[in-house]
Amino acid sequence: MKKTIYIILLVFLATNVFAQARKKKNMPPKTETKTKADTSLPSRTVIVTSAFQPSLKTTSKINFIAVSPLPDTVKPVLQYNVPAQNLIFSYQSPALKPLAQNIDTAIHWENTGFLKAGYGNFTSPLLQAGVSLGDGVKSVVNLRGYYTSSKSATREFQKFSKTGLEAIGIFNTPTNKNEWSGRVFYDNNTQYQYGFQPDTLKFSKDDLRQSFTTVGGVVALRNKTENAAGVSYNPNVSLNLFRDNHNANESNFIIKAPISKQFGKIFAFNVGLTADITSYKSDTSSIDNNLYYLTPAVVFRTPNVKLTAGIIPSWDNNIFAMLPNFTAEAKVNEEKFILQAGWIGYFNKTNYQYLASVNPWLRQPTFLLNTRIKELYAGFKGSAGSHVTYDAKVSYLQFNNQPLFVNDTVTGRSFEVVNEPQMKAIRIHGELGYTVQEKFSFLAGATFNQYSGLKENIKAWGLLPIEINASLRWQVMRDFTVKSDLFFWDGPQYRFKDMSSGKLDPALDINAGVEFKVMPKLNAWVQVNNLLNNQYERWKQYPVLGFNVMAGVTWSFGDIKAAMAK
Structure with missing residues (x-):
């Protein structure tokens, strides 16, 4: 840079000197008259110096400042299918039926048993025993007696007295695809017709004794999973032999063959055949009561809707009747609320065994007519939270051949069965439950019936218009449990021996009990029945026992085979 500046200055000075010399050459000579002073400027040298430091160009840098993205206004669609975390129980215990259970092979199966004994203030001994057998994988057998x-x-x-023996077994086939189940039982109920009036009459024990004995069994086969064709089946055959102590006996032979065929994940076709054959004989009567019907139906099922459409052609003692079978369920609010509606038809088989279970003080029947029912209903069910369950339904029912019970016209101690060919009813039914695991449960149910349209009877003799049941189980501590039950019903209509009618008083029965551990395998229990000492009447002239208290112990033991080996 310095050299460049020097060269520029030298060129500039040389050009200036050259220009002045050329000017002087072209000027005419002057005549000097006198000497003047030299006014030309002297030449000067200018030196420019500069400090230079080389540097690199500033490079571009990445900008790390975070910029928030634009909000997404599209809502994601999330599908949840969370199963209910509580159990729904019926307020009234249904009939026990053997069901298959997939045994966890990681858990060691142990055969256990129990022995329960007690005694009460009405000379009331109580004895129960039960034991389980089998390996828990290929077979399970339960034995019980009371x-x-x-x-x-x-x-x-x-x-009265009650005696019973029962054995229930479940057996897997070698391929583990099918399962056999069976049940054999013996049951005896004995009571006396103590409700005669006037009470000054004298009767012998044999005249008043009512003893009913039932021996029976059932065998069933079912496939545990759908086969390759999507078919499920569960045929079963049962036989009951029933008799009393007055030379009446009855046999009930029942065949059921339900089959279900699945078409994809939405459609299914169900069909079933039922043959219910009854033969009844007594000293004065011989009755054959046979019922056959088919149940074809198409089922449409989605995660939120279930529809069933079918018909039930039936032959009741050779009398043909077509019954409806249409039901619908719709889930609302993530399966916690379900709407339900339907129009259905069904039979209540009327035999001597059934009539004696309803009223054990009846006379031997002289006819057996099956009850045909058509029901039109609507309601809802569901759960609130993880502990509360509910169910409510309103129904309109039509009855054909409904059995009713009236006192005899001599002493009133026995009951005659009368038939009502046609009857209608409005029924309101509701259930409510609150459960917390196995520590606390409260279940309650109520049924209201309004009977009307009777053709041959002025009242629905012996049928309850209002019935309320409740049950409480509370495990206060690990080894202390409280139990309680409540039963209430409004009194039914009755016909007395002078043909007059009346209505029984409402009844309230409260039971309570506790059970606690005394030793590792020994529990003690106390049960109090009819706390209010209310000697109400379910049937006219038959008051119940009053305040009753029972106490006893329950002993639990382990594998009976291992105990016997020791």
């Missing part, structure tokens, strides 16, 4: 009796201290013939 005996109890009670006797009033004020009424001579107010006493």
